[in-house]
Amino acid sequence: xxxxxxxxxxxxxxxxxxxxxxxxxxxxxxxxxxxxxxxxxxxxxxxxxxxxxxxxxxxxxxxxxxxxxxxxxxxxxxxxxxxxxxxxxxxxxxxxxxxxxxxxxxxxxxxxxxxxxxxxxxxxxxxxxxxxxxxxxxxxxxxxxxxxxxxxxxxxxxxxxxxxxxxxxxxxxxxxxxxxxxxxxxxxxxxxxxxxxxxxxxxxxxxxxxxxxxxxxxxxxxxxxxxxxxxxxxxxxxxxxxxxxxxxxxxxxxxxxxxxxxxxxxxxxxxxxxxxxxxxxxxxxxxxxxxxxxxxxxxxxxxxxxxxxxxxxxxxxxxxxxxxxxxxxxxxxxxxxxxxxxxxxxxxxxxxxxxxxxxxxxxxxxxxxxx
RNA sequence: GCCGAGAUAGCGAAGUGGCCAAACGCAUCUGACUGUAAAUCAGACGCCCUUGUGGCUUCGGGGGUUCGAAUCCCUCUCUCGGCA
Numbered sequence: 001x002x003x004x005x006x007x008x009x010x011x012x013x014x015x016x017x018x019x020x021x022x023x024x025x026x027x028x029x030x031x032x033x034x035x036x037x038x039x040x041x042x043x044x045x046x047x048x049x050x051x052x053x054x055x056x057x058x059x060x061x062x063x064x065x066x067x068x069x070x071x072x073x074x075x076x077x078x079x080x081x082x083x084x085x086x087x088x089x090x091x092x093x094x095x096x097x098x099x100x101x102x103x104x105x106x107x108x109x110x111x112x113x114x115x116x117x118x119x120x121x122x123x124x125x126x127x128x129x130x131x132x133x134x135x136x137x138x139x140x141x142x143x144x145x146x147x148x149x150x151x152x153x154x155x156x157x158x159x160x161x162x163x164x165x166x167x168x169x170x171x172x173x174x175x176x177x178x179x180x181x182x183x184x185x186x187x188x189x190x191x192x193x194x195x196x197x198x199x200x201x202x203x204x205x206x207x208x209x210x211x212x213x214x215x216x217x218x219x220x221x222x223x224x225x226x227x228x229x230x231x232x233x234x235x236x237x238x239x240x241x242x243x244x245x246x247x248x249x250x251x252x253x254x255x256x257x258x259x260x261x262x263x264x265x266x267x268x269x270x271x272x273x274x275x276x277x278x279x280x281x282x283x284x285x286x287x288x289x290x291x292x293x294x295x296x297x298x299x300x301x302x303x304x305x306x307x308x309x310x311x312x313x314x315x316x317x318x319x320x321x322x323x324x325x326x327x328x329x330x331x332x333x334x335x336x337x338x339x340x341x342x343x344x345x346x347x348x349x350x351x352x353x354x355x356x357x358x359x360x361x362x363x364x365x366x367x368x369x370x371x
Numbered sequence: 372g373c374c375g376a377g378a379u380a381g382c383g384a385a386g387u388g389g390c391c392a393a394a395c396g397c398a399u400c401u402g403a404c405u406g407u408a409a410a411u412c413a414g415a416c417g418c419c420c421u422u423g424u425g426g427c428u429u430c431g432g433g434g435g436u437u438c439g440a441a442u443c444c445c446u447c448u449c450u451c452g453g454c455a
Contacts, residue, residue, distance in 0.1 A: 036407050057406070095406040116408075129408040160406075201406090232405040240405090260406040267405075282407045289410045290403095310399070341410080349410055 001153070001197035001224045003256050009371050013248055013275035016371040019256060021087040021152040022195030023079060024054065028256060029272050029371075031364045032057040032089060032280040033357060037066070038082045041285045042350045043357065045084040047326075051357050052365070054086055057280045060145050060155075061093035065128050065135070069148035077150025089280075090151035092142045094177075094201065095261070097124050098160035098233060119159060121179065139180040140187045143198070147191060155227065156184035158201040163235040170205035177203045178217040185221040197224035199258060205230055206239045208246050215250045225278075226251050227258040232267075232281075241270055248274030265294065265302040265363050272367055284360050288353030291341045295320040296359070299366050307338035307352065325358030327351040 002020040009015065017028040033040040033048060036059045040048060048056060058078055063069060075081040078088055101117025101124075116127040123138035139157045146154040157180050161173040181200050188198050200223035204210035218226055228247050231240050244259070248271070251257045258278035259271045268279050287293070291308035305312060305319070315334040319327060327337060332351055340348025 032406095034407065041407080041410080059407080062407085089406095091406045093406095096408090098406090100408065155406075158406095227406080229406065234405095258406090263405040279406095281405050282409085283405050286404060286407065286409065286411085290412095291410095292404085344410070346410070 001195060003225070003254070005254075007371055012273040014272045014367075014371050015275065015277070016368050017256065017277055019055075019277075020195075021055075021197065022193075023085075023087040023152050026054040026087060027368060028277040029268075029364055029367055030055050030278050031268070031360050032278065033284065034059075034280055034282045035082065035084075035088075036282075037062045038072075038078065040353075040357075041289065042346065042353050043285070045082055047354065048084070048357075049086075051325075051354070051361055053357075053361060055089060055152075055278075056084060056086070057089050057091060058082075058149070058151070059091050059093070059096075060142055060149070061091075061096045061126065061137075063090075063149060064093075064145050065130055069145045073148045073150070079150060087152035088150075089153035089199075090146045090149055090155060091260075092146070092155040092157045093124070093126070093137050094155065094158035094229065095160050096126065097158075098162055098230075100126065100129060102162060119176065121176065123157070123180075124159075139184040143184060143187055143191070152196060153225070154188075154196070154198045156181050156198065156200055156223075158203060158229055160233065161203050161205045161230045163205065163230075163233045163239075165205045167205075167207050167210070170203075170207050171210050173205070174203040174210050174214050174217075177201060178214065181218055181221055181223075185223065189222075199223055199225040199227045199256075201227045201229045201260070202247060203230045204243075206235055206243065208242075211243060211246050212250060215247055219250075219252050223255070225256040225258055227260050227278075228276075229260040231259065232261045232263050237267070240267065244271050244274045244276070248276065251275060265296070265360065268360075268363065269300070269367065272371075281360075284356035285353040288351075288356045289341075289349040291338065291348075291352065293319050293352050293355050294359045297321070299363060302359075305334070307334055307348075308342050309338070313338040313342065319352075319355050320359070323355065323358065324362075325355040327355045 004018045005015045007016040019026040019028055032055045034057050072078055072081050097117055118125040123136055126135045142157040158177040159173050161170055200218040200221055202214045202218050204214040231243055256277045257275055259276040262279050263281045292304050292306050294302050296302045313335050317334055319334055337348050337351050
């Protein structure tokens with residue numbers, strides 16, 4: 001992997017860059033749509049391509065469970081499998097430590113029993129959300145899986161710390177992440193292959209000292225890029241922006257900075273100013289599927305519309321003026337799309353998703369242009 | 372005309388003597404969704420009230436039985452089926 005900074009902004013930390021990956025080149029700042037189980041929900045690889053996405057994210061945990069990384073390997077890797085002719089980053093399953101395990105600490109026994117995750121220093125136990133079978137993920141195993149998947153950017157296993165977490169808990173959790181990161185870096189040495197990359201992940205919840213310490217720990221290891229995780233887990237924008245501002249300036253300048261799981265257009269605009277280069281989020285498609293679309297007139301402030309509301313289902317206008325997304329450029333009305341979604345028709349969810357994806361990627365293009 | 376079945380909140384539909392302002396579904400409204408256990412989830416939904424183990428008025432209309440009726444009886448209206 002090679003990361004080149006093409007241009008730096010003098011007023012803030014934002015920079016425009018080029019990420020040379022095994023399967024292709026990517027302009028940064030970049031947004032990655034989430035193809036969790038091997039598809040950006042409802043959207044084909046060709047459509048992503050025509051929306052000008054250059055990099056997408058997929059997920060170790062989900063693909064490991066089904067169809068299995070070996071199976072995907074037989075297809076020639078995730079790219080061939082899903083017919084995506086560009087680079088792919090795979091998440092490690094660290095987020096599933098959080099999302100599947102949300103309830104496993106400091107709660108009643110009853111809720112504990114419903115948890116699907118349990119962690120120890122060696123790794124994380126997962127109870128499959130599909131069939132309840134048990135699986136043990138270690139930093140090493142997760143790298144192996146991602147290698148089999150054929151991902152361009154491998155993410156290390158981390159513990160995405162839940163929110164709220166006490167300072168003590170956050171420190172302990174970050175320590176786990178650091179321990180796993182060292183093991184990952186160590187293990188990766190054997191497989192280092194030109195083009196393929198591995199990213200470390202910073203944790204530390206909403207605590208400045210832990211975040212700073214975490215940046216130090218992760219930066220010291222030989223990762224190709226640094227990700228900041230444990231953000232957008234319910235802490236709210238105020239906390240999130242704090243983390244961005246603390247951490248951004250401390251990240252090694254020559255490596256790409258990836259803010260995991262973010263996000264909303266405003267969040268991305270803010271994070272870019274603090275030196276972040278990469279983003280991923282499920283919102284464009286999830287909101288779209290659920291009937292909500294983003295609109296903007298100035299590309300600074302964004303509004304959300306729930307097309308399912310009766311009022312909007314009577315609206316003949318397109319979602320957004322001057323929008324070149326497949327829905328708007330073909331003059332599909334708010335009313336029609338809202339009707340489709342309300343009627344549980346997948347075309348509606350697709351059109352809304354396509355719109356949101358276009359908006360977010362157009363935002364990235366404008367951001368890059370403005371740097 | 373006779374016989375039978377029925378009439379419950381915007382709609383569909385439970386309930387057939389007290390725990391019923393009335394299950395559930397739909398519709399409607401509000402809110403949520405940020406490295407996807409998510410085409411999902413939460414709340415409201417007779418009227419009043421800021422709240423509530425709150426007040427008021429309801430189960431086609433009227434009358435009755437009962438301490439107590441959406442539920443039992445009488446009667447009227449209407450709907451649907453069958454027979455003339």
